[in-house]
Amino acid sequence: YKYIWNKGWGNYQQGIYQPYLIACVIPNQCQKAVPESVSLVEKSCDNASNNLRVIYNKPKAKKDFAVCVKGLDFLYEDLSVRLVEWIELLNLLGADKIFFYE
Numbered sequence: 001y002k003y004i005w006n007k008g009w010g011n012y013q014q015g016i017y018q019p020y021l022i023a024c025v026i027p028n029q030c031q032k033a034v035p036e037s038v039s040l041v042e043k044s045c046d047n048a049s050n051n052l053r054v055i056y057n058k059p060k061a062k063k064d065f066a067v068c069v070k071g072l073d074f075l076y077e078d079l080s081v082r083l084v085e086w087i088e089l090l091n092l093l094g095a096d097k098i099f100f101y102e
Contacts, residue, residue: 063094071102
């Protein structure tokens with residue numbers, strides 16, 4: 001697992017929940033299957049007590065278009081959250097590619 005929050009972004013407090021990125025290897029025979037639920041345990045034989053149901057909404061076909069973005073010159077304003085939200089919206093609207101220019 002990898003810690004994925006930068007203290008420079010703010011809102012960092014020791015002792016509260018913090019974000020981690022966890023990557024799991026999926027066996028070849030299971031890669032096309034969609035799980036009904038997932039859970040995390042500390043050891044491989046532990047009983048899971050945090051079962052989360054998976055809602056699989058198969059993505060619709062893309063609309064075959066791209067978006068070009070001018071240089072991002074917001075030197076003194078942190079717009080990272082808004083930028084990620086906007087990129088997600090473009091994805092939902094069907095954009096295949098996003099090109100960012102300097």
